[in-house]
Amino acid sequence: MPLVSMRQLLDHAAEHGYGVPAFNVNNMEQVKAIMEAAAETDSPVILQASAGARKYAGEPFLRHLILAAAEAYPQIPVCMHQDHGTSPAVNIRAIQSAFSSVMMDGSLLEDGKTPSDWDYNVAVTRKVVDLAHACGVSVEGELGCLGSLETGMAGEEDGIGAEGKLDHSKLLTDPDEAAEFVKLTKVDALAIAIGTSHGAYKFTRPPTGDVLAISRIKEIHARIPNTHLVMHGSSSVPQDWLKIINENGGDLGETYGVPVAEIVEGIKHGVRKVNIDTDLRMAATGSIRKYMAENPKKFDPRDYLKPAMAGMKGICKARYEAFGTAGNASKIKPISLEDMANRYAKGDLDPKVN
Ligand SMILES: O=C(CO)COP(=O)(O)O
Numbered sequence: 645m646p647l648v649s650m651r652q653l654l655d656h657a658a659e660h661g662y663g664v665p666a667f668n669v670n671n672m673e674q675v676k677a678i679m680e681a682a683a684e685t686d687s688p689v690i691l692q693a694s695a696g697a698r699k700y701a702g703e704p705f706l707r708h709l710i711l712a713a714a715e716a717y718p719q720i721p722v723c724m725h726q727d728h729g730t731s732p733a734v735n736i737r738a739i740q741s742a743f744s745s746v747m748m749d750g751s752l753l754e755d756g757k758t759p760s761d762w763d764y765n766v767a768v769t770r771k772v773v774d775l776a777h778a779c780g781v782s783v784e785g786e787l788g789c790l791g792s793l794e795t796g797m798a799g800e801e802d803g804i805g806a807e808g809k810l811d812h813s814k815l816l817t818d819p820d821e822a823a824e825f826v827k828l829t830k831v832d833a834l835a836i837a838i839g840t841s842h843g844a845y846k847f848t849r850p851p852t853g854d855v856l857a858i859s860r861i862k863e864i865h866a867r868i869p870n871t872h873l874v875m876h877g878s879s880s881v882p883q884d885w886l887k888i889i890n891e892n893g894g895d896l897g898e899t900y901g902v903p904v905a906e907i908v909e910g911i912k913h914g915v916r917k918v919n920i921d922t923d924l925r926m927a928a929t930g931s932i933r934k935y936m937a938e939n940p941k942k943f944d945p946r947d948y949l950k951p952a953m954a955g956m957k958g959i960c961k962a963r964y965e966a967f968g969t970a971g972n973a974s975k976i977k978p979i980s981l982e983d984m985a986n987r988y989a990k991g992d993l994d995p996k997v998n
């Protein structure tokens with residue numbers, strides 16, 4: 645099957661009331677684990693690559709890994725998505741690389757650190773939407789900054805994300821602004837700030853409504869019912885993997901993620917894309933640490949990468965099942981990007997704003 649656009653996958657998810665996890669990929673083991681889980685559960689797939697992934701693997705390796713996934717699993721619709729494109733140029737290069745979906749993260753300036761203003765975010769996002777839609781490629785925008793409602797600290801990780809303390813208003817997306825932003829930019833999907841952040845250190849205690857504002861999702865969805873909401877920083881930081889890592893020489897400390905039940909609640913109210921990276925990193929690290937501790941004489945990377953793949957696959961299967969993604973791949977007939985471009989040109993995919 646050819647790569648499909650994220651808009652097609654998320655429209656299907658909205659129509660049938662489920663969500664799609666978007667897993668970050670950097671290497672073959674992650675891609676294989678996700679695809680095996682998707683094949684076993686009949687789930688459509690979003691594979692997303694950050695600028696960091698491109699730096700790590702290199703553009704040709706990354707592109708071919710994702711194309712290999714689509715070739716090896718022709719029955720599974722795969723979207724190749726650029727995560728956190730920090731400028732129009734990054735996204736244009738992604739489209740040139742065959743990405744079927746991009747993210748213009750105009751909530752931050754091009755340095756990926758400094759919170760931007762409204763006019764900048766609208767201008768860069770609209771520019772990317774005009775170019776991408778002409779190619780049938782979908783666009784995710786972001787309004788608000790990821791960060792902790794517990795501490796007010798912005799969610800910087802690996803050089804991406806704002807730094808330091810932010811005003812509470814920046815950490816929670818405003819429903820009126822979301823409606824205006826979507827009207828002006830015509831994005832297909834909108835990443836919102838509700839108290840989640842990238843990485844393993846999201847919450848110091850299991851989160852409650854004051855630090856994880858799931859109720860805000862309902863208010864935003866009511867204003868922009870056909871724009872798909874995206875939850876970034878949605879790893880659940882599994883306590884069993886945390887324990888395995890720490891029992892085998894790791895030192896991650898006490899920390900909590902976004903409970904799967906809260907994500908499922910979000911999915912009931914318009915969340916269609918759920919970004920997950922840290923959970924797969926933890927499953928891989930825990931598996932490798934455990935294998936190394938139990939098998940000190942082994943040195944073939946395939947020996948410890950196999951359990952790493954199995955650990956990641958377990959997380960993927962659990963999320964596909966919990967989010968209702970399972971059972972839907974076979975129901976999706978691919979729409980070509982050419983067709984998507986025509987639909988955008990006719991205005992058939994324009995956002996509805998209440
Ligand atoms: O949002 C993410 C990528 O954009 C990943 O979030 P996590 O760090 O919670 O996995």
Ligand SMILES: O=C[C@H](O)COP(=O)(O)O
Pocket residue numbers: 668694695696697727728802804842843921922
């Ligand atoms: O966007 C956040 C993801 O966790 C990607 O992280 P990365 O930039 O280290 O690949």
